[in-house]
Amino acid sequence: PNTELVCYRVAQEALTNVARHAGAEKVRLDLHVTGEHLTLCVADDGKGGVVADGAGIKGMRERALLVDATLSIASPPGEGTELRLVVPLRVESSAR
Numbered sequence: 132p133n134t135e136l137v138c139y140r141v142a143q144e145a146l147t148n149v150a151r152h153a154g155a156e157k158v159r160l161d162l163h164v165t166g167e168h169l170t171l172c173v174a175d176d177g178k179g180g181v182v183a184d185g186a187g188i189k190g191m192r193e194r195a196l197l198v199d200a201t202l203s204i205a206s207p208p209g210e211g212t213e214l215r216l217v218v219p220l221r222v223e224s225s226a227r
């Protein structure tokens with residue numbers, strides 16, 4: 132449930148940012164599981180050039196920490212923005 136909530140909120144903020152800031156023509160949202168990780172990727176073809184974290188990006192980073200995930204943003208000026216959240220999936224049988 133925590134992973135679901137974090138993915139939902141990160142996708143929501145990332146898509147809101149694309150709509151508000153990117154000036155994009157296209158955005159792609161991709162969610163997939165490979166081995167022991169779940170990856171959420173939101174990529175747009177807008178203006179790129181994200182430099183500093185505002186409240187929205189800080190909030191995404193804080194949420195990522197809750198599920199031991201890493202959040203990275205690649206945003207070269209003029210070449211769009213790609214945000215990637217990688218969440219480690221816990222093994223069901225782990226003794227917790």
Ligand SMILES: Nc1ncnc2c1ncn2[C@@H]1O[C@H](COP(=O)(O)OP(=O)(O)OP(=O)(O)O)[C@@H](O)[C@H]1O
Pocket residue numbers: 148149151152153154175177178179180181182183184185186187188189212
């Ligand atoms: N997809 C994007 N394309 C271009 N610029 C972006 C994108 N996402 C974020 N930015 C830039 O990064 C800044 C920080 O984003 P952040 O979400 O932290 O704050 P915000 O959207 O301005 O405000 P809020 O706190 O309401 O989310 C934005 O103000 C914008 O300049």
Ligand SMILES: [Mg+2]
Pocket residue numbers: 144147148185187188
């Ligand atoms: Mg924002």
